Amino acid sequence: MLKGQMLSTVLLVSLSMLVFACEDSSSTKDTVDSDSSSNISAASSNDSTLLDQMIEKRQDFELVILSDGRLLSIGGRGVATDTYMSALGTTEVYDPVTDEWTQSGTMDNWRSVPSAVELKDGKVLVTGGGASKRNATSLTEIWDPSTGEWTIVADMNQPREKFGLIRLEDGRTIAIGGSDDEGQHTATVEIYDPAADIWTLIDPMGDKRIWHTSTVLNDGRILVTGGGNPDGPFKKSAEIFDPSTEKWQYAGEMSVSRSQHTATLMADG
Known part of the structure; x- marks a missing residue:
């Protein structure tokens, strides 16, 4: 890579590896700062090329591959202050054809370490993550690629962060485990039905x-x-x-x- 990076997000797209920085490992601050750089490496070589930078520095963000090949970067934490890195509500879209990041809509609720998934209709659901005072949240929103805007939908039944989020074959989305707003680990599981806009708790995991x-x-x-x-x-x-x-x-x-x-x-x- 062209720049030292920590906790990077890596995607394999068309046999090329995209690396998105989360933390700048060259920082000398007590709290490591966020980064905005992106690299691409061909799978058949050791060469790296520096791509267009994200508009904002961010770490602990979510990155979703859209069905049209673009990437949606969601939330995270930004520039460090004396006490902590502020969470972000902003989002941006990367077009690999033009190598350009474009600012998209701002979520109603800023969040770090969120989970997100593309729905069957091409919209993107984001839920959970760390919100105010770094506590987990149950807040859920949906992004419309045609407008770039976010819409608030039904909350999960419990706050979650560091959890799994998967779209099922029938179009519903399942949230798996994670930690709650008191930092307690959970085995609970719930399913979101976008047609009914409702989350339903189901049988928990064993662990x-x-x-x-x-x-x-x-x-x-x-x-x-x-x-x-x-x-x-x-x-x-x-x-x-x-x-x-x-x-x-x-x-x-x-x-x-x-x-x-x-x-x-x-x-x-």
């Missing part, structure tokens, strides 16, 4: 989890693995959610306890 992975399998089920605080303890356990029954089933253990890890569905399933 409480934060910073876990949530992976959609080829048959539509969801595999959840690991999780735990950054300083431990981590989890080895895995569970599978079946949307047809809305039930969880224990799926064994990984060989190593993990948190803030990644999981990738392989070609053979």
